Structure formats: C-alpha cells, structure tokens
Amino acid sequence: MFPNAGTQTVRFRRPITESSAAADASEKLKTGGGKKVIKGTLIREQLNRVNPPWVPKLSVAFRIIVLVRFCGAMYTAISDCDETFNYWEPTHYLIHGSGFQTWEYSPRFAIRSWAYILLHVFPAWIASKVFTLDKRPGFFAIRAAFAFISSYCEARLYRSIADHVNIRAARYFLAFTMFSAGMWNASTAFLPSSFALHAITLAYSYIIEPASSSSTAYRRTFSAILCLATAVLVGWPFVGALAIPFVIEEVSMAGDDEVMPASRPIWAMRRVQRVMSSGLTALALIGIPVFLIDTLAYGHSVFVPLKIILYNVFPSAGSGPELYGTEPWYYYFLNLALNFNIVFPLALASLPLLYITANFSTSAPVRLGTGLRHAQQSSAARLLLVRLAPVYLWLSILSQQAHKEERFMYPIYTLISVNAAVTLSLMRGWLEDTFIKITSSPYRAGRTSLFGHFTRSILAIAIAISASRMLAIQRYYHAPFDLLFHFQYNELPVRAIQTYPEAFANLKLNNSLPILEALEYAEETVDLGILAQEHLRLCVGSEWYRFPTSFLVPNEVEVRFIEGGFRGQLPGRFVDAKEVLRKAKNTVGGVKFEDRWPWMGTRMEGSAFNSLNKPENDRLVKLETCSYLITVEYPHRAPEEQVNKVDEDEWDRRACWPILDSERSSRWTRVLWFPLVEAFGDEGSGTNKFGELCLRKKKA
Incomplete structure (x- = not known):
C-alpha cells in the first residue's frame, strides 16, 4: 500500500557502525547499481567508488x-x-x-x-x-x-x-x-x-x-x-x-x-x-x-x-647437470x-x-x-x-x-x-x-585520487x-640476427647474380643501379638454389653459442664449427635426411620406413656423443674449408685476448655489428639501457664496451 501524496513517512534502519558501513560499501560496489555482480572474490573492496575501475573482458x-x-x-x-x-x-x-x-x-x-x-x-x-x-x-x-x-x-x-x-x-x-x-x-x-x-x-x-x-x-x-x-x-x-x-x-x-x-x-x-x-x-x-x-x-x-x-x-658417475656450471x-x-x-x-x-x-x-x-x-x-x-x-x-x-x-x-x-x-x-x-x-x-576516502x-x-x-x-x-x-639477415638478403644474392648473371637475366634488373638497389626497386626475390653447386660453408668459432638457428641460414649454405677455444662437447650433426634415403635404397631388402614415423634419422647418431661434456674430434673443420666466417673483434682488448683472429689478406671484412663486451662493461649499464650514458667503444663517454660481430668472406 502506497502512502498518499504529500504525506510524510518515517523510515527505520539499523544503527550504522564503521564496519557495517564498509561492508555495505563493498556490497554496493559489487552490485554496481544493477550491473553484473562479481561474487566470491577473496579480496574485497571496502570503499564505494564513484567510478569503479575499468576491467577489460x-x-x-x-x-x-x-x-x-x-x-x-x-x-x-x-x-x-x-x-x-x-x-x-x-x-x-x-x-x-x-x-x-x-x-x-x-x-x-x-x-x-x-x-x-x-x-x-x-x-x-x-x-x-x-x-x-x-x-x-x-x-x-x-x-x-x-x-x-x-x-x-x-x-x-x-x-x-x-x-x-x-x-x-x-x-x-x-x-x-x-x-x-x-x-x-x-x-x-x-x-x-x-x-x-x-x-x-x-x-x-x-x-x-x-x-x-x-x-x-x-x-x-x-x-x-x-x-x-x-x-x-x-x-x-x-x-x-x-x-x-x-x-x-x-x-x-x-x-x-x-x-x-x-x-x-x-x-x-x-x-x-x-x-x-x-x-x-x-x-x-x-x-x-x-x-x-x-x-x-x-x-x-x-x-x-x-x-x-x-x-x-x-x-651416472662423472655426469650430471653440474658439468654445465654451478x-x-x-x-x-x-x-x-x-x-x-x-x-x-x-x-x-x-x-x-x-x-x-x-x-x-x-x-x-x-x-x-x-x-x-x-x-x-x-x-x-x-x-x-x-x-x-x-x-x-x-x-x-x-x-x-x-x-x-x-x-x-x-x-x-x-x-x-x-x-x-x-x-x-x-x-x-x-x-x-x-x-x-x-x-x-x-566518504572522502572514496573520492580521493591519492x-x-x-x-x-x-x-x-x-x-x-x-x-x-x-x-x-x-x-x-641482437647482432647475430642482424648478421644472418644481411648474409641471406644482401651477401648471397649479390654473389649469386655476380657469379651467374645468365641465370638471373629474367629478373630484368636496372644495370645502372647497384644490385641490391635494383632488386629492391624490382621487388624481386633471388632464388639462391644455384649456389648449392658451390658447397658454401659458413664457419663459427669462439662465438658458436651465439648462433641463432639454421632457420636463418639458406639451405644452400652449411654451418660448421672451427677451433675457438671451447673445451666442452660441441653439437654434432643429424644424419642428413637425403643420406638416410640413399642408405635405405642401397641396403639389401631395404629399410622398413614406417609411415608412422618418417624421420628415421632420429634413430641414428650423426656424430660421436658422450654424457661427460668432453670434446669430440669430429665436430671441427679446418679454417681453409670455410667460405664465410663469423668473428667477434674487441678493439679495446689486447691482441693476445683476441680469439679467431684472421689474416686480413685472406679474409675480406664484409659487414659488422656492435655487440656488448659484457666482461668489460659496467654491471648497471650492461643490464639496463640508459640513453644518456650509452657508449659504443671509445666513441662514447659511458661505461659500456662494445666489440664487433663481423661477417668475413674468403678472398679468391
């Protein structure tokens, strides 16, 4: 029954305490004035906010x-x-x-x-x-x-x-x-x-x-x-x-x-x-x-x-994770x-x-x-x-x-x-x-921005x-990624076009421009397959652990290791899938390749392995067999500290990228980037020291 218009009424309600007021405010915030209710939260709000916080879906x-x-x-x-x-x-x-x-x-x-x-x-x-x-x-x-x-x-x-x-x-x-x-x-x-x-x-x-x-x-x-x-x-x-x-x-x-x-x-x-x-x-x-x-x-x-x-x-005796550092x-x-x-x-x-x-x-x-x-x-x-x-x-x-x-x-x-x-x-x-x-x-607490x-x-x-x-x-x-990008999209296309110009005549490049500019202008991608006949080899020495992945190296190039001072066990190579197929065809009776697992090379050892982190002799190749070489050079270090130092008369320096020398850099500036104190070697006034990660090409 509703009261008559103009009639005054009395509303009764319970006494309000600080805790009950806070509880009421919490419940009001949860209901949000008829909006979606968020129930059962383990931490509840005690203040009734004018504008509840935005919560993305x-x-x-x-x-x-x-x-x-x-x-x-x-x-x-x-x-x-x-x-x-x-x-x-x-x-x-x-x-x-x-x-x-x-x-x-x-x-x-x-x-x-x-x-x-x-x-x-x-x-x-x-x-x-x-x-x-x-x-x-x-x-x-x-x-x-x-x-x-x-x-x-x-x-x-x-x-x-x-x-x-x-x-x-x-x-x-x-x-x-x-x-x-x-x-x-x-x-x-x-x-x-x-x-x-x-x-x-x-x-x-x-x-x-x-x-x-x-x-x-x-x-x-x-x-x-x-x-x-x-x-x-x-x-x-x-x-x-x-x-x-x-x-x-x-x-x-x-x-x-x-x-x-x-x-x-x-x-x-x-x-x-x-x-x-x-x-x-x-x-x-x-x-x-x-x-x-x-x-x-x-x-x-x-x-x-x-x-x-x-x-x-x-x-087992002599093995275990501690071999790789404590x-x-x-x-x-x-x-x-x-x-x-x-x-x-x-x-x-x-x-x-x-x-x-x-x-x-x-x-x-x-x-x-x-x-x-x-x-x-x-x-x-x-x-x-x-x-x-x-x-x-x-x-x-x-x-x-x-x-x-x-x-x-x-x-x-x-x-x-x-x-x-x-x-x-x-x-x-x-x-x-x-x-x-x-x-x-x-009330003020619910409205302050503090x-x-x-x-x-x-x-x-x-x-x-x-x-x-x-x-x-x-x-x-990031230098290893930059180097391999340059290697695939700059170095190798130029080599392919210069060495086999007749194979790329259909590209119709502007001969008045440098090759890379002409390729970019023509919006052409170079098929590097023709380089497979050269059996190119990209070698890595002391910086083997910086190598990102073979996904960033074209199939026409083989990546191998040279001596770089490391005294542990380097990775070997999987048995090449083509070699597995060749052996299967030459085997009397053949190898039963199960359709359920087509990669039979995973069942083979492509190299000699041990669990003791001892070096194996089959991991390294001679420097003379390399077509390209990745080196790191620290101008601020003494000559005897330079690893894989090469003869400038035999190896052409193609391109280099700065890379931090963490051993010679300040603890704080090497872990965080401070733009005002950043330094690149001797050119800056900061406390970081940089070397250069370089791509080198063997001279003819």
Missing part, C-alpha cells in the same frame, strides 16, 4: 597482451644456446632434413622429447610450403604461435583473478605481466620451461577459483590437472612441484563448501577420488601419446620424462630482481603482508571477507595462502640445486606477477585504512625499468 585483455607478445616474437634475440641446439635445430631437421644434434638426442641417452618438438612443427611446415625460397618465415611462424598461446593463457589468468580474487589485483597483474622484461623473453622462447610456463598459467586460471563440490567443480579440477600433467609430461617434469598446493587444497580444504564435522570423512573421500580419477585420466591422455611418439622416434621404448628425472636426480644459492634472487625489478620484492612480500592484514588490519573482516564466509568454509586468507605459495615453493626447491639457469624460473613468471598484484592490492588497502583513520571520513596515484606510480616505475631492460637486450645482443 577476456577478449579485450587478449588483444592488448598479444600486441606486446607479437613484438617480442619479432624482435627478441635468442639468449640461450640450449634453445638453439636442443629445440630449434631438431625442429629444423624434421622440416628441412638437416641440423645440429646434441648428445641429449642420441638414442643412447634420449633425454629430450621428440613429442615436444613435434608439437611445434606444423606452423613452420605451413610456412615452408607458402614461402618455398625462404626458411626464415618458419622461424617467425613458430614464435608467432608462442605469442598467441601465451597471450591467451595470460588473459585467462587475468580474468580468473578478476572474478575470484580482486578486480584491482587483476588490473595490476595485467600491467605487471604484459610489460615484464622476463615475460618478454620467456613467452616466445622455444624451451620446455616456456611451454611449462604457458601450461602452468592456464592451470592456475582454473586453480584461482576456490575448490568446491558444485556441479562445475569437476571441470575445474580436471582442467587444472590436465594442464599440470601437460606441463609435467610434455614440458618439464620438475614443475610437478607447483601442483602440491593445489592438491593440498583439493583434498584437505573445504574451499567454498560448507563441510560439517560429521560429513567430513565422506567429503574427503569424494575429493580424493576426484583428484585420483582426474590424474589418471590426464596421465593416460598425455602420457601415452608422449611415450608412443618418443618410442617411434628413438627406435626403442623410452619414457623421456622419467629419463630426465633420473639424469638430474641420479646421474651458481650460488642467491643466483635466482638476483636474476629475478633483474627480470622483474620492483615486482619481484613485491611478490616476496605477498605472504607476510597477507598475514599482517589478516591478523592486524581493522578492515580485515571486510577486505578478506571474514564476515561473509561461513564458519565451515575455508577463510579467504587460507585460500590466498595456497595461491601465493607456489612462488616460494619453487624458489626454495631450485635454490638448493647447484646447477642453475635463468630459464628454470620461467614456469613461475606469471605467478610472480600474481603475487605482486596481491601485494599491491593489500598495500592499497592499508593506505585506505590509514587515510580513513586520519580523516575519519570514508590511492590511484600511489598504485600508478608503482606500475610506472616497474614498466619503465622493464622497458630499459628490454631495450638493453635488443640493442646489446
């Missing part, structure tokens, strides 16, 4: 991230020779029939998975069919695929944080991960640890949601376990440790369930059954194909994930500080700050939803603890291992950004509490330092 976040990732795919150099020789080269072999082979791919040792390599063949194979004269598009096709996969996984984790943790934390995560110098490299790297990074990121996009027994809970559990199993069996077995907090939550924490003591045994049994059934199904779906593919590739039964564990944990316990802390700058200490502060907030903050009942969760449910603080724990767990495990590599931290890169985002969200909460305590005005300026300044600092790091990597170490 999954599709929008994906499109934003992919722009950055695609740039990384196009311009990032390869920073680890393990990526080149253990992953790019085997992929090149499957597509083009040649490439470098490491001892790990010897059928005797078999500690690298061909199943993992096979996953990446399709983009490059398609590119090889479209661009028949150029292998380079295959390289970038694979990298572009990495960019899209990483972008989707990151965007999905971002949306999961927005839906289940906090919308502001999600925004912070989006900024941290998108502009992270670490992610700039790791997201498009061809490494099992990068594959594990993507799978772990996708897994945690499901894990972020609290466990429950709802109708969709099995989908969450199975999806998370399937992603984790993929990371372990296809990527890197040791990342299974990152599943420990998730499994603990699944089998022992109520999550969103309201579990009464009397029903807990039955509840626990159902949870364990759910995990076990999901795990066995995932093991069958992923493990069986991996086993079958690797067995076909190596020619004998082998389960590579198990062999990787045995090699690293129980190595680092102090704090190596990862320094490395992560370099790749994540202030984001890393923020990530480390997440658990301590969560504990302080849960136990000492006056707004904890609202911010962590203590008063909004049932007593039989898991508290928001405990659920957050489980989601923040993997970073600490991974750091503690790997810091104890003697052999350390930057790539070993890749699997937790997005989780570092998650932890840092939670820290920044909690810090903002403490700042809001302090403001309200000083001003006694939640908190936004604080968080934006943190984000701006992190992004600026990351940009400096990314530019340093690009400017200081």
